[in-house]
Amino acid sequence: MTRKEEILDRLFTLLKNARQETRAEVIINQIWQIWLDSGDASLNLMMKEGNEALTAGNYNDAIKIFTEALLYKDSYAEAWNKRATAYFLRGNYKQALEDIKETLKREPRHFGAMAGAAHIYATISDMAALLGSLESLYEINPSYPNLAQNINTLKRKLGRS
Structure with a gap:
């Protein structure tokens, strides 16, 4: 296990046990800082x-650049996540979900990807998939604002309470 993985494991443990939203936000920011640094200057430049x-709203350009980053290093979860974001903003939900799945293969705790999937499922009214995404997100970050309440409300709507 690399030093980066050890730090992430520790941060995710702290996040899961954080009971205050402000404490969770600090931990989340630390996790994002680690995720956003690929450890490779060329890749970091592509990501920038x-x-x-x-x-700037140039989603096609963003997709092209993130695709180049993935060709350079397809194991970098954040490149998949950012391309998913670009696809989502362009309205291509199917491709965005495919990239989110790739993100989660590489970093199963990627709460940003989980939240993105939840947003897409809400947009396309796939309530069962939305519930699954929210429950996965809750496992990682139980202090996420209103998450437990939203899960319980959705369960009632789906007759699963």
């Missing part, structure tokens, strides 16, 4: 350019 395109 992709994020700039994403922020």
Whole structure:
């Protein structure tokens, strides 16, 4: 296990046990900092350019850049996650969900990808899949605002309470 993996494991344990939203936010920010640093200067530059395109609303350019990043290093979960975001913003939910699955293969605790999947499932009204995503997210971050309440409400709607 690498030092980075050890740190992430420790942070995820802290996140799961965090009972205050403000404490969870600090831990989440630390996790994001680790995820966003690929450890490779060339890949980090590609990701920076992709994020700039994403922020500017140039989704096709962002997808192209993140695809190049994946061709460079397909094991980098955050490249999959960012491309999923670009696909989502472009309205291509099917491709976004495929990239989210790839993200989660590489980092099963990726709460950003889980939240993205939940957002897509809510958008396309797939309530059963939405519930599954929210429950997965709750396992990682039980202090997420209103998450437990939203899960219980959705369970009642689906007749699963």
